[in-house]
Each structure stands twice: as C-alpha cells, then as structure tokens.
Amino acid sequence: RQRPRYVMLNKPSGFITTVKDERQRWTVMDLVDVPERVFPVGRLDRDTQGLLLLTNDGTLANRVMHPRYGLTKEYHVITDVRPSPFQMSRLNDGMFVNGREVIPDECRLLRETAEGIVIKIVLHEGLYHVVRTMMETVGVNVVRLRRVRLGPLRMQGIPPGSWRDLTPGELVQLYEAVGMPVDDADRINQRRPIQLDPVGGFRRGAAEDDSGAAGASRQPVIAPPVRQGSGERARSGNPERTPSGRSAGRSHADDGSRSSSRHRDRRSGRGR
Known part of the structure; x- marks a missing residue:
C-alpha cells in the first residue's frame, strides 16, 4: 500500500x-x-x-x-498596460463564464514591477480558463498568469x-x-x-x-x-x-x- x-x-x-x-x-x-x-x-x-x-x-x-468547500484561489495577472477604473469595476462586478456567474472575492491593482502591472484576483470558482476569460472580456492583455495561493x-x-x-x-x-x-x-x-x-x-x-x-541559484540551461x-x-x-x-x-x-x-x-x- x-x-x-x-x-x-x-x-x-x-x-x-x-x-x-x-x-x-x-x-x-x-x-x-x-x-x-x-x-x-x-x-x-x-x-x-x-x-x-x-x-x-x-x-x-x-x-x-x-465548489461546495469554497476553497479560494489567488492569481496574479501581469499585464503591460495599466487597466482603467472602468475595467477594474467590471471585473469586480463579476460576469458569466461558461454559463456560471463568477464574482471575485477580491480584485485590485497590486503593484507595478519590471514584468508589468500586477492585478490580484481571488476566486472560489475553479472553471478552466476563468481568469483569462474574464480578462479578455474586459480587454486586459494577459502577459503572464500565476497562481500564488490555493486555500491556506x-x-x-x-x-x-x-x-x-x-x-x-x-x-x-x-x-x-x-x-x-x-x-x-x-x-x-x-x-x-x-x-x-x-x-x-x-x-x-x-x-x-x-x-x-x-534567492534561487542560477544554473546553466x-x-x-x-x-x-x-x-x-x-x-x-x-x-x-x-x-x-x-x-x-x-x-x-x-x-x-x-x-x-x-x-x-x-x-x-x-x-x-
């Protein structure tokens, strides 16, 4: 066993x-x-x-x-253009994705880095491509998408x-x-x-x-x-x-x- x-x-x-x-x-x-x-x-x-x-x-x-257990997932979206207040408002208001209403627990501008503008979005839903679909719907270009948290x-x-x-x-x-x-x-x-x-x-x-x-060591590729x-x-x-x-x-x-x-x-x- x-x-x-x-x-x-x-x-x-x-x-x-x-x-x-x-x-x-x-x-x-x-x-x-x-x-x-x-x-x-x-x-x-x-x-x-x-x-x-x-x-x-x-x-x-x-x-x-x-979904019954409501485990939250936190994502960081890196984009190359700062989203407008209207775009951020639409994200926070939620939308339908694949026939299901998706309303973020949290969605806000987090910081600006060398990679680009970082948007923090926290969801309960585990729909495939849900974050990319939401960003595409409001016209936010996703340069990179990263999940940084799953529940605790x-x-x-x-x-x-x-x-x-x-x-x-x-x-x-x-x-x-x-x-x-x-x-x-x-x-x-x-x-x-x-x-x-x-x-x-x-x-x-x-x-x-x-x-x-x-702090990770750099190694040859x-x-x-x-x-x-x-x-x-x-x-x-x-x-x-x-x-x-x-x-x-x-x-x-x-x-x-x-x-x-x-x-x-x-x-x-x-x-x-």
Whole structure:
C-alpha cells in the first residue's frame, strides 16, 4: 500500500496539467519524481504558472476541487498596460463564464514591477480558463498568469519547476479548510514522506520566472531530451531542464527525490 503524498509544485509555463499526454508533450509529471502514484489536483492551463497540488489522497483531492468547500484561489495577472477604473469595476462586478456567474472575492491593482502591472484576483470558482476569460472580456492583455495561493497553501520559496512536500502544518490547515478531521492529518504526518527543500527545476531560456524563486541559484540551461516518436525538439521558448533535478536537502521518513523507473525512462527519452 502506498504511503500518502502531498506535493506542492511551482509549475512553469509550457507544461500540460495531466498524468499522460497522447501527443507526447511535456506534462507536470515530468517535473515531479516520487515513487508514489500522485496526480494533479485540478488544472492549470499550459501557459499558466504557479502553485499546483499533487497527491494520491483521492478524498482530499475531491474536496479541494469541489465548489461546495469554497476553497479560494489567488492569481496574479501581469499585464503591460495599466487597466482603467472602468475595467477594474467590471471585473469586480463579476460576469458569466461558461454559463456560471463568477464574482471575485477580491480584485485590485497590486503593484507595478519590471514584468508589468500586477492585478490580484481571488476566486472560489475553479472553471478552466476563468481568469483569462474574464480578462479578455474586459480587454486586459494577459502577459503572464500565476497562481500564488490555493486555500491556506501559498507559493513561497519554491523556484520555477521545483517541488516540495507540504509541511505538517500546511497539511493540517488544508484538511481543516475542506472540513476533514485534523486528527487524521496528524496521523498521516507521522508516516508520510516529507521532502522540505525544493527539488528539481526547469527554466525557460535566460528569462527566469521569479515566482517564489527569491534567492534561487542560477544554473546553466540545458535543452530537454527529444521524446521518442515526437519527431522534433521542444520549440524555442518551451521548458528547458537545469542540469540537476535533485536536491541535497533534508528529507523526513523517505528520500522524496527517488525516481520511479517510469519517470526515469521518460526523462532519458525512451518513450512513454
């Protein structure tokens, strides 16, 4: 029987949120090497970056995704032109997306950075492309979209393409947020692997995504291997691999960076 696993990934753009892709595109599973059979909870589209939870705890995953439990998601939208007061008012008033009314819990201008103007938007809804659709509706150009929070979980200190396990406290908070017994989380914390230092890392050429990556060491960029049968290398601008996908960081109860043979085969180009 598998031990429970709870992984927080800082997803870079260029990766599909799925366990397997028939078109041999890069998926988030190419970023996370653990022996447990984890799966992504919910979806971030290919170009969206940021916090993605992976687990083998089906009950928790269902509650995190179910709108009944009202888990909030915080996104940062980077745009190249400062939105007008009218555009911001329309976003805050809400709109219908795919037949459902979506009203943000919060939507405001957050700051101006070297990347552009940052809009903070917090939603309960988990509709696919909901943030991009809302921005397109009011005429806001999305240069970059990043999820920085999922309920009580916040993306901090994890470089792009890297992952770590949830801390014991984060798991307790997540269980509590979706109405699951905190005592169960405490028992699970005693027997699950906990890799606390970020593992792995992918980079898009020289343009480094700075989400949660403050203080991360810069490493040379190496192109990913050709997938057997794909007939071409990843296009320019697609994810690129740093030389080492391992961390010498501390691990509790298990070496969280241990690879399964399935992932080793995929990374060495022997197909899937």
